[in-house]
Amino acid sequence: MLRSHRASRLVRALPSTRRAAHDLTVLPSKPVISYGPAGRSAVSGHVATVFGATGFLGRYLIAKLAKGGTQVIVPFREEDEARHLRVTGDLGQIVPLEWDLRNEEQIRECVRHSDIVYNLVGRDYETKNFDYQSVHVKGAELIAQICAESPSVSRFVHVSHLNASVDSPSAFYRTKALGEEKVKKAFPNATIVRPGPMYGHEDKLLNNMAIWPILWKLNHGETQISPVHVFDVAQALAILQASAPLPKTLSLPGPTSYTYESIMNLIQNLTYNAPSRAPTVPKPVALLLARAAQLVWWPTLSPDEVERRYLSDVKVPGDWESLGIVPDELEHVAINYVRRYRSAANFAKPVEPRPHKAAGSYHVTE
Template identity: 30%
Template sequence: MAMPQAETQKLITVFGGSGFIGRHVVARLAQDGWRIRVACRRPDLAFFLQPLGVPGQIFPVQANLRDPRSLAAALKGASAAVNLVGILAESGKQRFDAIQGKGPGAVAEAVKAAGIDNFVHVSAIGADARATSRYARSKAAGEAAVRSALPDAVILRPSVVFGPGDDFFNRFGAMGRFLPFETVVGGNTKFQPVYVGDVAEAVVCAVSGKARKGATYELGGPEVRSFESLVRYVLAVSDRKRPIVNLSFGMGKFVAAIMQTLDRLSLGLFPKLLRMTTDQVELLKHDNVVSDAAKAEGRTLEGLGIAPTAFESVAPSYLYRFRPTGQYEEQRS
């Protein structure tokens, strides 16, 4: 495929464009000919994105959700904006309320002040102002702030996102390689894994005007599977025979509290692979799937004309490295 010309006049600002989802969104926007300003806290760590387009098409800039001036500067001259900033767990000054609760509102207000009416905000399935999880409440607060500033903004809520470099399948693949057993909390909780490439395509559809203004889309893959069955799938693909310990929510919360304490006492040296928070346990009490209402109203990937990608067709391409002999496993006699 021929690369687009860098001199295109379409300029879009992508907040959080250097993250897992962001790099796929940036690559897909580049294919469509956008000039992309990647706004992030550490632009010096985002230069790896530049080869995804032609010279001059992708350029990182510094922006901080707590600094309105940096947001305004990042949006200068843009005709569209996307917010992808989010965290899975709190750490140091990175708190749910600041990043996911107030942050989207700050971005939306800056977008409004810049006179931009094409804005896409990526949230998450499960966002709920009444949720027991602080993560879910912060996501809902962020959505409400966006709606208050920009009623016509398009909000995308993906289920758990998979793809090379994800924090879901890779995590359990690594646990199967290094640990004698897998631990699951809420094994019956349902997920609808969605491919990162499909999420990126949904973002492009939204900024291109193919999504309904002011709508909230829920993005899920073609299959709904239980948490435990997904972990078993990872073990099967990586050829690791490990027992699965399915903890109750009460026991899971107790173990998570211990893990959080050890993480704090270790001053950041506690293995990331073993980190688990009590808030994540709260999240696992609820299924993470596309709602019936979203399906009925066409607020899904299919409603955007996107055929969801099955995780079985992608995950083996990066889970092979967790096999005992890596990519050569199938060549053994």
């Protein structure tokens, strides 16, 4: 009793732990009280669940949330895949929970204490256990339904894709669009976020282009995309935790449109590597090879990914200004992600602004 009394006296004496009226935020479901020092060791009072946290975007979103003092529930399928996320927040802020996309009870447990839920779950290719329909449509619908039934969850953010369309020749884009419709029906106040192709340290864009340029010469490299920095998308998602009211749909394309060929030229100029002499493979041959490659056990270029290489990103204005974010230009930050592909002789060379085909000139500062 004496120890408890002394502890309570100490808490009252610390100005950093005092709670004031301005620290109180009343959500539709519960009051949220923040206290403690600002930054990583703060306690914002918010609890967020990030489904798909072990993916590319998930790690950056969790780092943004945890830095502001939010406790983050991290659902995982394999424990080793979530291990690196433990250090993104202070002690007790990152809470890993095992889950399965088809297990309703596990999903309920993951969202039981959360006031905001993010659904980042998605697959670039299908497997025998999880196809596009089960992940992008049925899985998204189930998570949204359970969140709508949860008394604590007042905000639901669903990450789709910039090219989501029910009329798309790509099954990936079609199921993304169908998933949006199911989520809106299950959780009417949900926010749909549609980012463009993302790039960063662990991306499947710049890294893949640097290693396998032949896979990006489909359609003669003329397909146009609007790549966006994963840091910017993570920042946008983190802002949605505090913004009120939430927007219904956010389109987050990159600030500049590029062809595959222009991005590969940019990578070659930054890495000082010779241009690829790989031939352009016709679409029927690429589809045939992709179907044959599915017989191996490791993930390769799927037939649907071949289809997507021929589909340019839709031209829509971005909603960055409404979030107060100025997205990064690919040409300004690409050196951070492709320098590793330089040879030892060229690794320390400065970046020299040089013109490259179909993209004008670029200016990169180190």
